[in-house]
Amino acid sequence: MLMSTQMEQARNGIITAAMKTVAGKEGLTAEEIRLRVAAGSIVIPSNHNHTSLSPEGVGLGLRTKINVNLGISPECANLDSELAKVRMALDMKAEAIMDLSNYGKTAEFRHKLISMSPAMIGSVPMYDALGYLDKKLEEITPREFLDVVEQHARDGVDFVTIHAGINRETAQHFRKTSRVTNIVSRGGSLLYAWMELTGHENPFYEYFDDLLDICVKYDVTLSLGDACRPGSIADATDGAQISELIVMGELTQRAWKRNVQVMIEGPGHVPLQEVVTNVQLAKKLCHGAPFYILGPLVTDVAPGYDHITSAIGGALAASAGADFLCYVTPGEHLRLPTLDDVREGIVAVKIAAHSGDIAKGVPGAAEWDMKMSQARQALDWEKMFSLALDREKPERYRKESAPEHQDSCTMCGEMCSMRLMNRIMD
Amino acid sequence: MLMSTQMEQARNGIITAAMKTVAGKEGLTAEEIRLRVAAGSIVIPSNHNHTSLSPEGVGLGLRTKINVNLGISPECANLDSELAKVRMALDMKAEAIMDLSNYGKTAEFRHKLISMSPAMIGSVPMYDALGYLDKKLEEITPREFLDVVEQHARDGVDFVTIHAGINRETAQHFRKTSRVTNIVSRGGSLLYAWMELTGHENPFYEYFDDLLDICVKYDVTLSLGDACRPGSIADATDGAQISELIVMGELTQRAWKRNVQVMIEGPGHVPLQEVVTNVQLAKKLCHGAPFYILGPLVTDVAPGYDHITSAIGGALAASAGADFLCYVTPGEHLRLPTLDDVREGIVAVKIAAHSGDIAKGVPGAAEWDMKMSQARQALDWEKMFSLALDREKPERYRKESAPEHQDSCTMCGEMCSMRLMNRIMD
Numbered sequence: 001m002l003m004s005t006q007m008e009q010a011r012n013g014i015i016t017a018a019m020k021t022v023a024g025k026e027g028l029t030a031e032e033i034r035l036r037v038a039a040g041s042i043v044i045p046s047n048h049n050h051t052s053l054s055p056e057g058v059g060l061g062l063r064t065k066i067n068v069n070l071g072i073s074p075e076c077a078n079l080d081s082e083l084a085k086v087r088m089a090l091d092m093k094a095e096a097i098m099d100l101s102n103y104g105k106t107a108e109f110r111h112k113l114i115s116m117s118p119a120m121i122g123s124v125p126m127y128d129a130l131g132y133l134d135k136k137l138e139e140i141t142p143r144e145f146l147d148v149v150e151q152h153a154r155d156g157v158d159f160v161t162i163h164a165g166i167n168r169e170t171a172q173h174f175r176k177t178s179r180v181t182n183i184v185s186r187g188g189s190l191l192y193a194w195m196e197l198t199g200h201e202n203p204f205y206e207y208f209d210d211l212l213d214i215c216v217k218y219d220v221t222l223s224l225g226d227a228c229r230p231g232s233i234a235d236a237t238d239g240a241q242i243s244e245l246i247v248m249g250e251l252t253q254r255a256w257k258r259n260v261q262v263m264i265e266g267p268g269h270v271p272l273q274e275v276v277t278n279v280q281l282a283k284k285l286c287h288g289a290p291f292y293i294l295g296p297l298v299t300d301v302a303p304g305y306d307h308i309t310s311a312i313g314g315a316l317a318a319s320a321g322a323d324f325l326c327y328v329t330p331g332e333h334l335r336l337p338t339l340d341d342v343r344e345g346i347v348a349v350k351i352a353a354h355s356g357d358i359a360k361g362v363p364g365a366a367e368w369d370m371k372m373s374q375a376r377q378a379l380d381w382e383k384m385f386s387l388a389l390d391r392e393k394p395e396r397y398r399k400e401s402a403p404e405h406q407d408s409c410t411m412c413g414e415m416c417s418m419r420l421m422n423r424i425m426d
Numbered sequence: 427m428l429m430s431t432q433m434e435q436a437r438n439g440i441i442t443a444a445m446k447t448v449a450g451k452e453g454l455t456a457e458e459i460r461l462r463v464a465a466g467s468i469v470i471p472s473n474h475n476h477t478s479l480s481p482e483g484v485g486l487g488l489r490t491k492i493n494v495n496l497g498i499s500p501e502c503a504n505l506d507s508e509l510a511k512v513r514m515a516l517d518m519k520a521e522a523i524m525d526l527s528n529y530g531k532t533a534e535f536r537h538k539l540i541s542m543s544p545a546m547i548g549s550v551p552m553y554d555a556l557g558y559l560d561k562k563l564e565e566i567t568p569r570e571f572l573d574v575v576e577q578h579a580r581d582g583v584d585f586v587t588i589h590a591g592i593n594r595e596t597a598q599h600f601r602k603t604s605r606v607t608n609i610v611s612r613g614g615s616l617l618y619a620w621m622e623l624t625g626h627e628n629p630f631y632e633y634f635d636d637l638l639d640i641c642v643k644y645d646v647t648l649s650l651g652d653a654c655r656p657g658s659i660a661d662a663t664d665g666a667q668i669s670e671l672i673v674m675g676e677l678t679q680r681a682w683k684r685n686v687q688v689m690i691e692g693p694g695h696v697p698l699q700e701v702v703t704n705v706q707l708a709k710k711l712c713h714g715a716p717f718y719i720l721g722p723l724v725t726d727v728a729p730g731y732d733h734i735t736s737a738i739g740g741a742l743a744a745s746a747g748a749d750f751l752c753y754v755t756p757g758e759h760l761r762l763p764t765l766d767d768v769r770e771g772i773v774a775v776k777i778a779a780h781s782g783d784i785a786k787g788v789p790g791a792a793e794w795d796m797k798m799s800q801a802r803q804a805l806d807w808e809k810m811f812s813l814a815l816d817r818e819k820p821e822r823y824r825k826e827s828a829p830e831h832q833d834s835c836t837m838c839g840e841m842c843s844m845r846l847m848n849r850i851m852d
Contacts, residue, residue, distance in 0.1 A: 075837075182843075182848075182851065185843060186841050192850065193847075197850075231799070232799030232802070233792065233799075234795065298784070299781045300798045301795055301814065302780075302816070303810065303823075304814065305773055307734075309777055312737055312738050312777070315698060330819070334820055334823040334835055335826070335827035336837050348731070351735055354728075355697075355738055356698065359698040359699035359724075366660070366697070369725055372658075372726045372727045373607050373657070374606060376607065376658070376759070377607050387727060388728065388729050390731065393729075393730030394730040397729075397730055397756070397760040398760055401761035403501070403761075409759070410762045411759070412612055417608075417611060421608040421615050424615075424622050425608065
């Protein structure tokens, strides 16, 4: 039996099991989910071959989702250390994991990851292409690039990042902008290099219909990557970036005609005053497709703390309508993240997503804060820990610093305003 | 000779040494600074008796400043550990330190702090009152409260937080709002308790002119504290908070008539979508006086990570016109901050301040990012470290993870887009 995509079924009036699951998780009706999947404003990345998946929706009116990047590479070809990150991401309830493996036993890692993950799995097939094909970049043919995508799709990847928007025209705009940091997307820079070395059009743009065939077959969601995402705040919202976004919008409509689900990837490094503009532009130029962003980092000057610079941008972006946030760890710009870096990155992006959800009025978001504040007012420490976004750290902090009065903490002690007010207002 | 305040001199057309210093630091003319000090939109907290001070301006068009809270208390009466925090704050270029000491040798600590600090020093005399006067709260007289303020002023404190806005009328509004977290300001809750226990009006409101006498004498800047700042996002922007803000606006004009410099203190816990509103309300209701905020924390659910929740709110607030950010450490709501907590809090608030400065177009702000991105593009690691907001952590991260190629890092290694693009574009 040929299975069809979530989008095709939605458009045919069919409510799928995945739509029901998503509706249950979001507190919406399955019909509301179906309508938005049909319109393209929600995606449910769910490859037919990812049988362990617990589907999540990404898009309009839904809780902001988060993604954790990991994968094996020449710098860390150790499967176990990357699998430890997978387990941590799953324990911390990340809705998505992107496998950025680019070296070594990538297929083995991918198979393990997919079979163990209820979280949706994304990949960047371009990263895997060089190692998988074992060829020089310029010798890879368009067909071979597509073969790698199909291999990932067959393995059960739920969404693939494809930098199809950096075509020859976008590349022209890029060359005219004289950027501070050129192209900082890895996949994007590889494609640009391939185009320069071969003189040919971007294979994913030229053979976009063949790419859609693969997406239709497995119901792989297309995550249109932004090769020209700014790598410095000076490069944000420039001609290169926005011209690529226009092409991505056109490709979105072509994909939708084939009932292929689409997400749009966004920057990057963006100064605070341009974050909302970027979300609006992406949503507008790409016809309301779900917006997935990396960061954005609102300043370039804080290496070692880019989980914070990106939490600022991510919270603001989510509040303005971004649907899906990719975590950034303290290791960004410096090193492959350690397990601790991964943990810190996940906490920071969850804070950003939740702050955005409160602002955009996602049902249930502010209620969580209400419960925490009621527990705080009642000086109910156990309840505060159980409601904490991350339980381990606050519990440890309190243990390390034993208060004189069990109901207060060492910050204010005797002078605790909560205690005093509770006494005065009795 | 009786020395007058910065504001009085500004209004008399006099450019003081402090105005010249501030102008030099900000890249503005001394006349621009004078005009704004005269109008009240800039303050230069600089007590005549704080001789080690290197004056800073706080307010319209200036770089956003940051404050570090510390001080001795029953939970940490050890002067040395608090002095270590002072040294760290000074090393990390905090423009202000607030001494929240409330127990033990507070006078000794304050004297040491002031004599060693080029940073401006603030205090909350109310915290010190109980220990200093060694009396039950309800037995303290209005005159005694003022005596403590005068003691701090005589010692050289540059600005004092005074919760004068929570008068009987504000207290009525507070009682009608049925808040989740009542009054969470320590000084505010003590004053509210005093009012409830004695039946009298807030002494700082009733004897505001006497308070101004002290401020005039030493040129102490009045930082009007917000007793009704929300302690949970549910309580933000409510009748209690805004009615107090209206009173603070009226007191601001009374202070300005006496040539006393004024700052307005703000919340607290505020959901992201109300942060800009809060800044606008404070600026409007308080006639453009500089706005000094604690946080705001955009969610209540992340104890252990409130340096991040407040960096989100602080960055957005600064971008909207907040002039002065108080740091929040990971220990907030949990314990007195350790030295490490202080360090993390300072870095986070500096990120917030700088991100806001880029957004509000403070001269020179974005240029820092430009230099960093140029260094990144050139793969010049030494330059990146020297430009980093905090140098220690990125340098340590890189050392801990030695890359194969000295020009790249272990995050992307061979696949570094910067390296690839530099090669392709040559």
